[in-house]
Amino acid sequence: LDARLACLHSAFCVSLVLQPPPTPATTNQCMLQRASKVAMMSTGTSAPETMGSEHVLTMGTHSGTFQCDEALGIWMLRQLPRWASARLVRSRDQAVLETLDIVIDVGGTYNLEALRFDHHQRGFFETFDGELGAATKPDEATGAFKTKLSACGLVYKHYGRELLSVLCPNLGGVGGARLEAVYVKLYRDMIEALDAIDNGIEVADEPRYREGTGLSSRIHRLNPKWNSPKVDRAGEDALFEEASALAGREFGEHLDGLSGCWLPARDLVEAALLERHQVHPSGAVICFTRGGMPWKEHLYDLERAHGANLVLFVLYEDQAGMWRVQAVTAEGTAFTNRLSLPA
Known part of the structure; x- marks a missing residue:
């Protein structure tokens, strides 16, 4: 000094x-207005249907063992007006996936225009705020974040601002400083860890203990057990819906804390600074x-x-x-x- x-x-x-x-x-209270719609939508494995001449929007993810990233990614999409009534198809059949309107966590393609959001393909290394295609590993990432995105990170990166404006209108809308602050903070505090876990990135080079109580672990435990009675596809899809709802509740709790506690504190600090x-x-x-x-x-x-x-x-x-x-x-x-x- x-x-x-x-x-x-x-x-x-x-x-x-x-x-x-x-x-x-005087603080501007931002109270989270939780979405009233239920996440338990129609789920299936077949190609999309039409109702008369009207196309029924479809979203897709992979069948089989589910993880937190696609469970949360599907929940986030369902909160958006465009996808609120979309039919979910869980499949690994490429022919089926090609017929769907939006697909996450399967398909081997990341293409925003085509609404394809997979992260498993060779050469993929996109981050939350990095320049598209600029990096192949963490030390090449152009933004502040260095963690490779998973399905939920991809959905949140492209739809997160709209999602927050829907769930919490009092944040001021897309483009506002308040919403932007929560958008970045929620990624840093919640989504980034889910991206890292799904991509096998440890929090430290030599962990001192095992952590099995987090959201990713709780969702993984909802999968059918190897030695339990065989679960048919309908039962598996029902478990996925339970996992997606759990992920959504966790997201809502984080957003509630940021909008109802963290952000009002920011308002007071800014007023004091001025x-x-x-x-x-x-x-x-x-x-x-x-x-x-x-x-x-x-x-x-x-x-x-x-x-x-x-x-x-x-x-x-x-x-x-x-x-x-x-x-x-x-x-x-x-x-x-x-x-x-x-x-």
């Missing part, structure tokens, strides 16, 4: 508790009217977004009604402060 910040150090010690806190900011000069002339101190909310990640992002000088200290009222001051840590560190209070 430069000499100017060092000179502020002693002044802060006196002035932090003397400045009146700004007026509490009002920081009312707390101290330097703009290096911000004040929250309540504590307990997640603020560090938001602060780092918003400082960049607004081109603001680094905030050094945060004032907030704890649950006991006592005012506290906390030094802001350097981004990416847990204990290295941008500027520490005197011992």
Whole structure:
């Protein structure tokens, strides 16, 4: 830090508790409006049908053992108006798949125009924010994310913004900063891990323990057991629908937390950042009217977004009604402060 910040150090010690806190900011609550439609749609194995002269839209994925990525991918598509009433076909027959309107996780093709979203083919290495066809391995990825997409990642990449606008209209619509923030955060917090697991990417080079309680594991356990009575295709499809509904509930819980808790905290942090000069002339101190909310990640992002000088200290009222001051840590560190209070 430069000499100017060092000179502020002693002044802060006196002035932090003397400045009146700004007026509490009004937050825009974003309450998740859950989709009311039921995921248990018609499922089959044959080519699409027509009702009179009207074409019935069809979506497809593979038959047999199911995984989390296509279970969630199908659920996400079903929340969109275009695909809400589509008939699901589970098959590995290429002749059948070619007749379907949209296919995920099978077929050996990734083609947005053709609505084909598989990730198993040789040479495929697409990421959430990378340039199409630019990479063949993680260290060549052009975006911030380095994880190879699975079926759910492909669906979310191309339809996620529309999906969020349908499930949570209060986010402000496609193209808005609020929806975009949730779109990226939900991928980072949920979808990326599902992509990694489906593609066999470990969270660490040498895992210290096995993890079997996550969504991918729970969905895998819904498959028929090898030594259980034989399950016919209708029974297998019913289990897939159960898996898809489970994945959808998990997605809804993540979105509910982001829209109802994480995003309102971001609004408060942004308001405090914009009002920081009312707390101290330097703009290096911000004040929250309540504590307990997640603020560090938001602060780092918003400082960049607004081109603001680094905030050094945060004032907030704890649950006991006592005012506290906390030094802001350097981004990416847990204990290295941008500027520490005197011992």
